[in-house]
Amino acid sequence: GIQVEQSPPDLILQEGANSTLRCNFSDSVNNLQWFHQNPWGQLINLFYIPSGTKQNGRLSATTVATERYSLLYISSSQTTDSGVYFCAVDHDYKLSFGAGTTVTVRA
Amino acid sequence: DVKVTQSSRYLVKRTGEKVFLECVQDMDHENMFWYRQDPGLGLRLIYFSYDVKMKEKGDIPEGYSVSREKKERFSLILESASTNQTSMYLCASSSTGGGGQETQYFGPGTRLLVL
Numbered sequence: 001g002i003q004v005e006q007s008p009p010d011l012i013l014q015e016g017a018n019s020t021l022r023c024n025f026s027d028s029v030n031n032l033q034w035f036h037q038n039p040w041g042q043l044i045n046l047f048y049i050p051s052g053t054k055q056n057g058r059l060s061a062t063t064v065a066t067e068r069y070s071l072l073y074i075s076s077s078q079t080t081d082s083g084v085y086f087c088a089v090d091h092d093y094k095l096s097f098g099a100g101t102t103v104t105v106r107a
Numbered sequence: 108d109v110k111v112t113q114s115s116r117y118l119v120k121r122t123g124e125k126v127f128l129e130c131v132q133d134m135d136h137e138n139m140f141w142y143r144q145d146p147g148l149g150l151r152l153i154y155f156s157y158d159v160k161m162k163e164k165g166d167i168p169e170g171y172s173v174s175r176e177k178k179e180r181f182s183l184i185l186e187s188a189s190t191n192q193t194s195m196y197l198c199a200s201s202s203t204g205g206g207g208q209e210t211q212y213f214g215p216g217t218r219l220l221v222l
Contacts, residue, residue: 001166004149033210041195043213086149088211094165095140095211097149 002027002091006098013077013105021072021101023087030090032063034072037084046072077105110134111214113198119220126185128217130198137203139181140211141173144195156181188221
């Protein structure tokens with residue numbers, strides 16, 4: 001099956017810092033989604049981004065499908081950004097998830 | 108707003124018990140999914156359904172079955188619970204169509220402990 005690798009596995013940030021999370025995938029995909037899981041376990045879709053760049057407030061994402069990677073940018077991080085960020089790719093109409101990046105933002 | 112609800116947030120069962128996890132969505136979505144989440148492994152797909160009474164195996168279906176008798180409800184069944192099925196179980200739903208409609212919406216999860 002398709003392999004999805006996320007890096008780094010863990011990230012500790014000071015409030016106000018910027019960061020970049022990376023997602024590499026091993027095959028062509030129909031679409032790619034980024035999710036945030038809050039400390040209570042709720043998963044929220046951040047971006048549906050099969051290609052190109054999208055922005056939503058302090059978050060933005062870029063997918064370069066031809067090179068099989070996607071990047072999630074967090075700017076001016078806040079403590080509410082803490083949690084686990086997952087990348088998921090749609091291959092054969094099923095989502096395959098990476099292992100996630102755990103982000104901790106300290107006040 | 109899309110709402111996906113799961114029957115329990117926390118559940119404790121004994122080895123060998125039959126366990127039912129229920130998921131309900133209120134957005135008339137065609138597709139529903141069951142995942143389990145374990146530390147360091149991300150989410151892994153157990154089963155999914157594209158229509159009523161239809162089911163497809165995901166990546167890890169062994170030890171599980173599912174039922175979808177109504178469009179809004181998708182049940183996950185552990186026929187005989189085992190300790191290695193202790194996990195967080197997440198249900199999701201999505202619509203069918205292009206342009207981002209396939210975005211999956213997740214329930215709050217059920218933390219199952221099998222003793």
